Amino acid sequence: MTGAASDALLDGFLGYHIKRASNVIQADLARTLKPFELRMITLSALAVIAGNPGLRQADLAAALEIERPNLVAVVDKLQRRGLIVRERDATDRRAHALSPTPAGRRLLAKALAAVHEHEARLFGDIDPNRIAGVADVMRSIRNAPRKPGQ
Amino acid sequence: MTGAASDALLDGFLGYHIKRASNVIQADLARTLKPFELRMITLSALAVIAGNPGLRQADLAAALEIERPNLVAVVDKLQRRGLIVRERDATDRRAHALSPTPAGRRLLAKALAAVHEHEARLFGDIDPNRIAGVADVMRSIRNAPRKPGQ
DNA sequence: TATTGTTATACTCTATAACTATA
DNA sequence: TATAGTTATAGAGTATAACAATA
Numbered sequence: 625m626t627g628a629a630s631d632a633l634l635d636g637f638l639g640y641h642i643k644r645a646s647n648v649i650q651a652d653l654a655r656t657l658k659p660f661e662l663r664m665i666t667l668s669a670l671a672v673i674a675g676n677p678g679l680r681q682a683d684l685a686a687a688l689e690i691e692r693p694n695l696v697a698v699v700d701k702l703q704r705r706g707l708i709v710r711e712r713d714a715t716d717r718r719a720h721a722l723s724p725t726p727a728g729r730r731l732l733a734k735a736l737a738a739v740h741e742h743e744a745r746l747f748g749d750i751d752p753n754r755i756a757g758v759a760d761v762m763r764s765i766r767n768a769p770r771k772p773g774q
Numbered sequence: 775m776t777g778a779a780s781d782a783l784l785d786g787f788l789g790y791h792i793k794r795a796s797n798v799i800q801a802d803l804a805r806t807l808k809p810f811e812l813r814m815i816t817l818s819a820l821a822v823i824a825g826n827p828g829l830r831q832a833d834l835a836a837a838l839e840i841e842r843p844n845l846v847a848v849v850d851k852l853q854r855r856g857l858i859v860r861e862r863d864a865t866d867r868r869a870h871a872l873s874p875t876p877a878g879r880r881l882l883a884k885a886l887a888a889v890h891e892h893e894a895r896l897f898g899d900i901d902p903n904r905i906a907g908v909a910d911v912m913r914s915i916r917n918a919p920r921k922p923g924q
Numbered sequence: 925t926a927t928t929g930t931t932a933t934a935c936t937c938t939a940t941a942a943c944t945a946t947a
Numbered sequence: 948t949a950t951a952g953t954t955a956t957a958g959a960g961t962a963t964a965a966c967a968a969t970a
Contacts, residue, residue, distance in 0.1 A: 626829075626830060626833065626869075627833065628833070628836070628837070629822055629825070629826040629829045629833045629834060629836070629837035630822075630825050630826055630837075631818075631821070631822055631825070631837055631838070632825050633821040633822070633824060633825045633882075633886070634818060634821050634822070637889060637893060638893060638897055638905055638908060638909055638912075639799045639803060639889075639892075639893060639896075640818070641908075641909045641912035641913060642792060642795060642796050642799060642908075642912055643796055643799070643800070643814065644839070644912065644916055645792060645911075645912035645913075645915040645916055646792050646793055646796040647839065647937095647938090648915055648916055648918070648920065649789045649792060649793070649915065650793070650938095651920070651938090651939095652920050652921050653789060654959095655921040655922075656921060663959080663960095664793065664960095665959090665960080668781075668784060668790070671781070671783040671784050672779055672780075672781055672783070672784070674783060675779070675780050675781070675782050675783045676779040676780055679776075679779045680776060680928075680929095681928075681929065682927080682928060682929080683776065683777065683778070683779045684779060686778070686779070687778070687779040687780075687781055688781070689794065689797065689798075690960090690961080691961070691962060691963085692928080692929070692930085693929090693930070693931080693932090693961095693962085693963085694960075694961065694962080695929090696929070696930060696931085713928095716927090716928080716969080716970070717928095717968080717969060717970085718927065718928040718929070718968065718969045718970065719776075719927090719928060719929080719969095720928080720929070732783075736783070739787060739789075742789075742921070743787060743788060743789060745918065745919055745920075745921070746789075746915060746918040746919075746920075747788055747915070747918070748918075749914065749918070750911055750914060754907060754911055755788055755911070757904060757907060757908075758788060758791070758792075758907075758908050758911050759788055759791045761795075761900055761904055761905070761908050762788075762791035762792055762794065762795035763791060763795075764899065764900060765795040765798055765799065765896055765897070765900075766794055766795055766798055768798070768895065768896040768897070768898075768899070769895055769896075770798065770801070770802050770895075770896075771802050771805040771806060771892070771895070772805075773805065797960095797961090800961095801961090801962095804936095813936080813937095815936095815937080830951075830952095831951070831952065832950080832951060832952080840937095840938080841938070841939060841940080842951080842952070842953085843938095843939080843940085843941095843952090843953070843954080843955090844937075844938065844939080845952090846952070846953060846954085863951095866946080866947070866950090866951080867945080867946060867947085867951095868945065868946045868947070868950065868951040868952070869946095869950090869951055869952080870951080870952070
């Protein structure tokens with residue numbers, strides 16, 4: 625046997641299709657964000673900080689559903705680049721309040737515009753109503769009951 | 775600022791929603807497949823081999839769109855567990871022909887049944903017509919024009 | 925006692941260059 | 948020259964345990 629192989633046994637699984645599409649999107653987005661020296665997670669963090677100035681790292685981690693330890697390097701990088709400021713919370717000295725700098729807001733705006741172009745390239749042929757429907761399904765998956773860890 | 779943070783700046787991006795859902799699915803699927811000692815990629819490879827007995831590794835890599843080097847360990851593992859056989863192709867001695875063993879087919883059937891339960895848990899509340907529509911969109915994303923690498 | 929941020933660590937996933945053996 | 952499979956390697960992404968400072 626040689627040539628194109630069928631994935632018929634996997635075709636009935638939505639998770640398989642989502643994973644395949646997610647890989648394509650991730651690879652294309654990485655190239656799109658490279659000129660900005662941003663990655664998907666760094667951009668997401670910057671966007672949530674810009675949309676919620678003064679929030680704590682724990683709230684950011686919860687909003688993006690990433691583990692707190694994995695956020696440290698991301699926030700460090702944004703701070704070192706002068707895109708956000710990290711200040712001690714006056715009322716709770718354990719917490720760090722995160723806010724975007726003007727430079728952070730400017731870079732975010734440019735990067736989001738590039739992501740728009742990237743999505744237009746990848747999703748441009750798809751009916752906007754279908755896209756909205758897909759987004760709804762993705763949101764409901766996020767809220768679905770999950771298997772408890774052992 | 776404390777408490778739930780908004781991701782409003784990211785809400786308009788389909789890629790963001792797909793990534794978030796994909797993470798949830800991946801985590802739940804990993805727990806589902808743990809008793810079988812399979813991961814998403816190992817199961818996918820086994821399923822494609824079972825659906826295309828005798829195919830070459832290069833064809834398997836193309837079918838799953840993963841790099842050839844990353845397939846080696848996956849195929850090794852399946853072979854060491856006696857789930858597939860790897861034979862030299864008679865007409866092209868460079869190539870390896872991959873086929874499932876009876877044990878491989880049995881484990882695949884059990885694992886696919888578990889994945890069905892996992893998808894019912896995650897997607898059970900979603901209208902089947904919408905699920906089919908989402909799968910269509912995911913397939914079209916796979917075929918979308920991509921940014922060339924630098 | 926519990927929580928915030930952190931360090932250390934490990935495992936998985938993905939990508940690239942270079943090698944070997946065959947064609 | 949080109950292709951199939953492999954080795955080595957590096958970079959991201961993700962998860963868990965444990966610690967210091969603070970509540």
